[in-house]
Amino acid sequence: MMRYWYETFAIADVELRKLIRDPTELFSRAIQPVLWLAVFGQVLSHVRGIDTGKAGYLAFMTPGILAQSVLFSAIFYGIAVIWERDLGIVHKLLVSPASRWSLVCGKAVAADFRGLVQATVIYAVAFIMRVPIRWEPLPIAGVLLAVALGSGIFSTFSLIIACIVKTRERFMGIGQVLTMPLFFASNAIYPLSIMPPWLRTVATFNPLTYLVDALRGLMVHDEQSVYGLGYDCTILVSVFVVLLAIAVRIYPKLVQ
Amino acid sequence: MTSNDFAIDIHGLTIKFGDLTAVDHLESQVPYGVIFGLLGANGAGKSSTIKMLTTLLRPTSGSATVAGFDIVAAPHEVRRRIGYVPQMLSADGSLTGYENLLLSARLYAVPRVDRRPRIEQALNFMGLRDSADRLVKTYSGGMVRRLELAQSMLHKPTVLFLDEPTIGLDPVARHEVWKHLNDMNREFGMTILLTTHDMEEADHLCADVAILHAGKLAIHGTPAQLKAKVGELATLDDVFAQFSGAADDAGRLKDTADARRVARRLG
Numbered sequence: 001m002m003r004y005w006y007e008t009f010a011i012a013d014v015e016l017r018k019l020i021r022d023p024t025e026l027f028s029r030a031i032q033p034v035l036w037l038a039v040f041g042q043v044l045s046h047v048r049g050i051d052t053g054k055a056g057y058l059a060f061m062t063p064g065i066l067a068q069s070v071l072f073s074a075i076f077y078g079i080a081v082i083w084e085r086d087l088g089i090v091h092k093l094l095v096s097p098a099s100r101w102s103l104v105c106g107k108a109v110a111a112d113f114r115g116l117v118q119a120t121v122i123y124a125v126a127f128i129m130r131v132p133i134r135w136e137p138l139p140i141a142g143v144l145l146a147v148a149l150g151s152g153i154f155s156t157f158s159l160i161i162a163c164i165v166k167t168r169e170r171f172m173g174i175g176q177v178l179t180m181p182l183f184f185a186s187n188a189i190y191p192l193s194i195m196p197p198w199l200r201t202v203a204t205f206n207p208l209t210y211l212v213d214a215l216r217g218l219m220v221h222d223e224q225s226v227y228g229l230g231y232d233c234t235i236l237v238s239v240f241v242v243l244l245a246i247a248v249r250i251y252p253k254l255v256q
Numbered sequence: 257m258t259s260n261d262f263a264i265d266i267h268g269l270t271i272k273f274g275d276l277t278a279v280d281h282l283e284s285q286v287p288y289g290v291i292f293g294l295l296g297a298n299g300a301g302k303s304s305t306i307k308m309l310t311t312l313l314r315p316t317s318g319s320a321t322v323a324g325f326d327i328v329a330a331p332h333e334v335r336r337r338i339g340y341v342p343q344m345l346s347a348d349g350s351l352t353g354y355e356n357l358l359l360s361a362r363l364y365a366v367p368r369v370d371r372r373p374r375i376e377q378a379l380n381f382m383g384l385r386d387s388a389d390r391l392v393k394t395y396s397g398g399m400v401r402r403l404e405l406a407q408s409m410l411h412k413p414t415v416l417f418l419d420e421p422t423i424g425l426d427p428v429a430r431h432e433v434w435k436h437l438n439d440m441n442r443e444f445g446m447t448i449l450l451t452t453h454d455m456e457e458a459d460h461l462c463a464d465v466a467i468l469h470a471g472k473l474a475i476h477g478t479p480a481q482l483k484a485k486v487g488e489l490a491t492l493d494d495v496f497a498q499f500s501g502a503a504d505d506a507g508r509l510k511d512t513a514d515a516r517r518v519a520r521r522l523g
Contacts, residue, residue: 003365010362018350088346092407095310095340096363097332255312 004105007098011106016113026114030121033069037062037125040189050190055132055222062122062131063215063223064188067208069118070147074111074154075179078162079171081107085254094252104247107159108152115151116144132221142218142229149236150211156243163250187212192226210235263288263415263447264309268318271304278304280471281318286464288414291441291448293462295455297500301471302451303343303419309449310340310417323414336364339408343419345400349393353384353403356392357410364411378406382436398429405436409444416440418450422457434460455492465492467499474499 019026037058044050045057052060084090093103126133134140158175165171185199186208192200203209214232217225225232264286271279279301286292296302307313309322311331320327323337347356357375366374379385382402392400401421408416421437422430438461440446452458458465459479466476475482475495482495 007363010359014348014351014355014359017355018348021350086344087348088342088344089348091312091342092340092346093363094312095335095338096360097335097365098363252312255307 004099004102007102008105008109011103012109015110026117029073033065033122034125036065037129052191053222055220058129059131059220059223061189062126063219064212066119066122067150067212067215068183068188070115070150071154071182071208072179073114073118074151075158076175077111077155078158079168081159081162082168082171091255094255100248100251104244104251108155111151111155112148115147119144119147134219134221139218143215146211146214149240153207153240153243156247159247160250163254182206182208207236207239262286264322264449266320269308269315269320270317271308271313272316278471282473284466284473284476286447286449288447289445290463291461293458293465294449294451295458295465295496296468300468300500302468306417306419306451310338311335337414339413339416341404341408341418341421343423345397347392347400347403352389352391354388356403357407360407361410366411374410378409382406397425398432401425401433402436409440415447420452421450422454437461455496459492467496469499469501
């Protein structure tokens with residue numbers, strides 16, 4: 001068991017060294033959620049067109065935008081994996097005696113780090129915009145855990161897509177097609193209660209919905225989780241485990 | 257003979273992709289401690305063979321052992337005993353040379369106390385000590401290849417697989433890689449299997465060569481034996497042309513050999 005963790009750490013460590021050496025991607029990925037909160041959020045909170053309870057629209061959408069930025073920064077992870085395949089790096093990893101679980105989990109852990117940076121940026125923007133954030137240690141720890149779980153889910157999902165489509169061009173097409181439906185068919189920027197029934201049904205099969213719901217229950221005052229934190233966590237952990245199991249089986253096919 | 261008598265022992269190895277049979281009932285044995293060249297035209301089945309032997313591809317039928325372990329029944333044991341250098345320059349350019357080596361040492365479970373000495377030894381062996389802390393994207397092609405050789409030797413593999421190790425390198429870098437491969441073979445007794453299109457490379461490095469044609473073994477022997485089979489003044493290029501399917505009529509080969517003989521007489 002220790003061996004698995006050690007190998008996972010080795011893979012994640014490499015990714016972190018690269019990110020720290022060249023953090024451009026982290027900064028560029030932070031621009032979009034800042035715009036959503038500072039522009040879209042502010043305008044919509046003045047319109048008061050969506051009934052989101054007493055905390056206000058900005059407080060309602062802040063956890064949604066955090067979940068969105070977790071999704072967007074993790075979903076294109078597969079392109080890097082295809083790039084590594086083209087360079088022969090994946091071949092070398094798969095010929096090593098390291099466990100396939102570790103190789104896949106290492107990538108997910110590295111994606112977690114990206115997600116946690118996004119969370120820090122959004123906490124800072126929310127503080128500046130006077131969103132009623134819960135600053136107690138326990139809710140913050142819960143948010144960071146949920147973000148790590150969400151990053152793991154979407155990066156592993158992205159890895160699976162990469163193993164299926166196998167080329168960067170196809171991946172770009174699929175990635176674009178997937179991200180916006182995942183985002184809009186969730187409760188990120190509007191509550192489940194105002195969705196038409198068909199969309200609400202779709203949203204219940206979308207893991208982003210449960211990530212947003214968990215974050216909403218943990219991150220801001222006067223907002224609550226619809227499903228309950230326990231239910232959200234069960235769904236998210238189950239989805240992650242299933243995706244990991246698929247990724248471990250499919251990852252070697254990337255080089256075949 | 258048991259599988260333990262050979263570093264690589266291949267029996268009826270076959271892989272099919274749909275209707276295409278990429279490797280067709282391949283039979284071959286590679287003794288321990290030799291440098292073995294797997295030659296063949298593009299699409300002859302070299303890469304598929306190397307992928308099966310390194311456990312990246314599962315054969316459709318047949319069997320093979322590497323370092324005494326079956327590639328299908330005990331892939332993990334095989335992986336622990338082999339090194340692999342793919343055709344692409346695959347060291348990570350965003351990391352330093354040392355960091356690339358550190359990753360390999362961790363993934364191959366080199367014990368923590370041995371890690372630094374082994375990395376230092378590999379860097380010295382490949383003449384890369386002064387460049388260890390530079391990002392690999394600033395290395396020349398030859399340096400990247402030497403770094404990859406350094407990565408592949410950290411865990412002291414029994415068998416090292418190289419897919420076109422000098423492709424794209426300038427002549428100086430190519431000779432450096434040859435020298436290091438010879439040194440690894442001599443000093444550590446490492447069995448090396450390499451694929452190449454470069455007949456000079458095969459002639460210079462390999463004690464044994466096999467030529468594949470359409471997924472089948474066309475011919476196998478020492479470079480001298482193969483050249484003798486084709487003709488008195490034949491080169492390994494001539495052997496390749498005859499057995500790899502690159503030249504179909506013997507007349508053309510004869511013409512080439514005659515022309516070469518005339519040129520030699522004329523000085």
